[in-house]
Amino acid sequence: MPRPDPHLLDPARYPFDTEVDVRFSDMDVNRHINNVSLSNFVEEGRVRFHRASGYISAISGIGSMVASVGIEYVGQAFYPGTLHLHAGASHLGRTSYTLDLLITQDNRPVVFARSVMVCTKEGKPHPIPDSFREAATGAWSVRA
Numbered sequence: 001m002p003r004p005d006p007h008l009l010d011p012a013r014y015p016f017d018t019e020v021d022v023r024f025s026d027m028d029v030n031r032h033i034n035n036v037s038l039s040n041f042v043e044e045g046r047v048r049f050h051r052a053s054g055y056i057s058a059i060s061g062i063g064s065m066v067a068s069v070g071i072e073y074v075g076q077a078f079y080p081g082t083l084h085l086h087a088g089a090s091h092l093g094r095t096s097y098t099l100d101l102l103i104t105q106d107n108r109p110v111v112f113a114r115s116v117m118v119c120t121k122e123g124k125p126h127p128i129p130d131s132f133r134e135a136a137t138g139a140w141s142v143r144a
Contacts, residue, residue: 004072004112011104013143014086016049022079022105033077033110038103042071042113045085045101053089053140055117058132063120067096075110077103083110088143089136090114095125097132100142
């Protein structure tokens, strides 16, 4: 994935924001937060967004899977500190949607990630539930 468009590094564009504390164990020998730990925070942000946006309740009775994740490390994060996880839906298809996630620390971009989620039923793609489709094209979408 190429370096993200600068407008995607603006936290104000994202409808969802949550905080997580960095742990000492997230730091590596270079004295910054390790990329593997940052990828765990991407996952945490995705899960928290799904709970807050209603995606988890919308897919009740069907499944969901991560089809792809692209991560761009655009800055460094440090211990001690707090990370802000910003997220929003950026594209909806028939059975899948794209989630953009920005991680910042002290108002500096650290990570941009893009995940593609696919709704599934019985191992096959399944249409995105209307309740989430409405939310993801409205209040939970990345602002232009």
